[in-house]
């Protein structure tokens with residue numbers, strides 16, 4: 376049996392920080408409202424000339440270093456993003472060029488569930504012997520698709536990137552992945568293309584309240600599905616590394632798992648919602664802080680636009 380083992384993690388956050396107080400100056404909102412409804416205090420915002428591939432490249436360099444491999448050992452790059460640098464080439468190809476290596480590279484688009492989808496695909500390559508060292512990246516520049524005059528959206532999103540190196544191993548790594556989609560709810564969460572009215576094209580539109588309810592119910596189900604598939608019980612999970620959309624969604628998942636919030640890696644207060652980047656950013660923070668230790672069992676889960684949702688159960 377071949378497993379995909381995480382042997383390195385890395386992350387990158389742009390220097391500029393946008394606080395709730397900063398947003399108070401330009402929007403009819405308050406630090407109190409944002410903190411109590413979302414858990415967000417601040418988020419990082421990329422420079423106008425800093426592309427998704429730049430964030431992804433920096434996170435990848437860290438992951439390669441922490442895995443103690445040469446970039447040339449990587450035989451596949453999968454990059455999850457909603458905010459590619461260009462329509463084409465894929466941002467994964469741009470990162471491959473920046474790393475100056477030669478291997479297949481492609482993007483996948485599953486919005487906030489993107490990193491889980493990317494892990495799932497990478498695991499399939501590994502299990503069929505088609506790759507031995509895969510660079511899996513989640514990177515997003517959500518500020519590039521955010522309307523900063525819309526208080527229901529501007530407060531939520533942040534920019535960043537996280538990456539892991541997965542390596543073929545006989546020791547347990549990814550135990551299972553579960554991915555789902557339901558395209559019927561497109562209008563609740565989407566980015567219309569080239570919308571002319573109000574001059575606001577390519578900006579996120581979300582019916583937050585409805586998405587919230589859907590997310591909580593669906594994440595409940597994915598927890599059950601993951602535990603059942605692995606014949607595990609709630610108490611077998613050491614850490615939850617969730618997509619960071621709203622602290623109240625994270626609390627609902629912890630409650631479902633009968634788990635203290637101290638076992639959930641939380642970055643939303645400082646990162647906001649960085650879409651595909653949020654899970655690998657949280658994973659890297661969990662590892663660097665010494666919270667996540669070898670041989671522990673990690674549950675990653677996400678819900679996002681599409682709708683898409685999914686989970687990965689990992690022996691770290």
Ligand code: ACO
Nearest residue numbers: 404408486487526527583584586587590620621678679680
């Ligand atoms: N400041 C002050 N008031 C605000 C703000 C703001 N920034 N934004 C909205 N309000 C007001 C609304 O206008 C509304 O006022 P009203 O009652 O007078 O009409 C009131 O606050 C409540 O609005 P709701 O939208 O019901 O607020 P809610 O508690 O649902 O919080 C939020 C909104 C934070 C967006 C929440 O619904 C949420 O987190 N949704 C889920 C997001 C998610 O999980 N997305 C999926 C992943 S993301 C992806 O895939 C790209």
